[in-house]
Amino acid sequence: MHDIRAIRENPAAFDAALARRGDASVSSELLRLDESRRAKILAAETAQAEQNKASKEVGAAKGRGDEVEFQRLRALVADKKAEIARMQTEAKDLDALLTDQLARIANIPAEDVPEGADEDDNVEVNRWGTPRAFDFAPKEHYDIPAVAAAMDFETAAKTSGSRFVNLSKGVARIHRALAQFMIDTHIDKNGLTEMLTPVLVRDEAMYGTDKLPKFGEDSYQTTNGWWLIPTSEVTLTYSVSGDILDQSALPIRMTAHTVCFRSEAGSAGKDTAGMLRQHQFEKVEMVSVTHPDESDAEQKRMLRCAEDLLEQLGIPYRTVVLCTGDMGFGARRTYDIEAWLPGQDAYREISSVSTTGDFQARRMNARFRPEGGGKPEYVHTLNGSGLAVGRCLISVLENGQNADGTVTLPNVLAPYLGGKLTLQLDGTLA
Structure with a gap:
């Protein structure tokens, strides 16, 4: 299994090492999946913060007797909860896909291994x-x-x-x-x-x-x-x-x-x-x-x-x-x-x-x-x-x-x- 962080840091070196085996470059696809996965995680964390903020404001609106604001905030909390669940599921699916892709890529040869075809x-x-x-x-x-x-x-x-x-x-x-x-x-x-x-x-x-x-x-x-x-x-x-x-x-x-x-x-x-x-x-x-x-x-x-x-x-x-x-x-x-x-x-x-x-x-x-x-x-x-x-x-x-x-x-x-x-x-x- 490869470390995605190492690929992130030097994708060209990773592809060059695979090329020594005669394998195709894969870093661009891996990094695309990684970026999408990380974006979903960030989106879920942002939505979670917004949900937490709205949850606190619900009580305040109820205490003021502001029924309109109270209902709006309750709906917002419910929407954010659903959004978070969706983002987390999508992030989990992307993570599984990335892990599967990484698991199918051969190990990187040591530098002293001679190059050759067969x-x-x-x-x-x-x-x-x-x-x-x-x-x-x-x-x-x-x-x-x-x-x-x-x-x-x-x-x-x-x-x-x-x-x-x-x-x-x-x-x-x-x-x-x-x-x-x-x-x-x-x-x-x-x-x-x-x-x-x-x-x-x-x-x-x-x-x-x-x-x-x-x-x-x-x-x-x-x-x-x-x-x-x-x-x-x-x-x-x-x-x-x-x-x-x-x-x-x-x-x-x-x-x-x-x-x-x-x-x-x-x-x-x-x-x-x-x-x-x-x-x-x-x-x-x-x-x-x-x-x-x-x-x-x-x-x-x-x-x-x-x-x-x-x-x-x-x-x-x-x-x-x-x-x-x-x-x-x-x-x-x-x-x-x-x-x-x-x-x-x-x-x-x-x-x-x-x-x-x-x-x-x-x-x-x-x-x-x-x-x-x-x-x-x-x-x-x-x-x-x-x-x-x-x-x-x-x-x-x-x-x-x-x-x-x-x-x-x-x-x-x-x-x-x-x-x-x-x-x-x-x-x-x-």
Whole structure:
């Protein structure tokens, strides 16, 4: 959510920032609504003053026995009362319209975000590991014999349709092990607090974390009105909605492993094979709530937390900063981590780490009380995948595949797999 006062003070700068995203100028329309709203409020206040004055004069006229003046003033009071109610209603309607317009405008990109139109203009900032040189043609995850024995799309389609999968035997256990490894690392090494949150949320939570109103079609809503979370960013971030935190409580760092749901409405025809893009998937999320002065450093910290997981797993990756035209709606700056998938001969996104500044905090009224005193200020919120479990599974399977169709797994998973680090041709672990 944007601050209309800031737009009022410098509309040209606001439009210029939106232009960097490729969005149209909107300040003139916003200021027109704002001016009309403020005019109605002023008119209501003026009418209220006139009503108060006339109300006092009614008694005086009655005391003088001036029946004509008494009736005139009574009629004036009634007229002003009706005028005030009308003005207040019109001001309320304009305020709702202005708020809705502001809620549909993307966040302003940070000044250091590179300009560009799409993913081709993203800028690589880090690369780790060397892709393995295979002495055979590496397969995509679902074609690896050992994986195919325990990854079933046809049965899942019978119960749920496309973009769902049933995992069994060793593949299901590896998936679970990866999530446990991520959560344990975030708790024991990275100092995050583990949370177990609902996967059903109300409109307010989706709105406060910028998923509504603009992107409702990308999520699933139940018949009784709840939304299935697209990520636990929603529940973790919204946990501080309406709060005034002590500055000493910041930063708040949380992590959660949840099932997530996305309609993938805008991705028809993309990644239809395999489990790269699913309607239901699992993710380990990181969320930080910080002091505004610390949010940029916190983003770098969160990025390292995610990168470190891939390094421990031995998965080559590259990190890019998204350009203005490729950033998400609520992001002020986003880093994507892309894991190497030898079956696709490409790097594919496995984590996004974003700072939203005070964009979400304004929507959900999350503030902190400065230590030195003074008026409460909005916190900054950040979120990042640490990591997407299914995509991490794909990376581990493809990078560990062998010529005989088996898969060798990373040593770091041994404690979670009973020491068994080979996925055999029948889909079991040995």
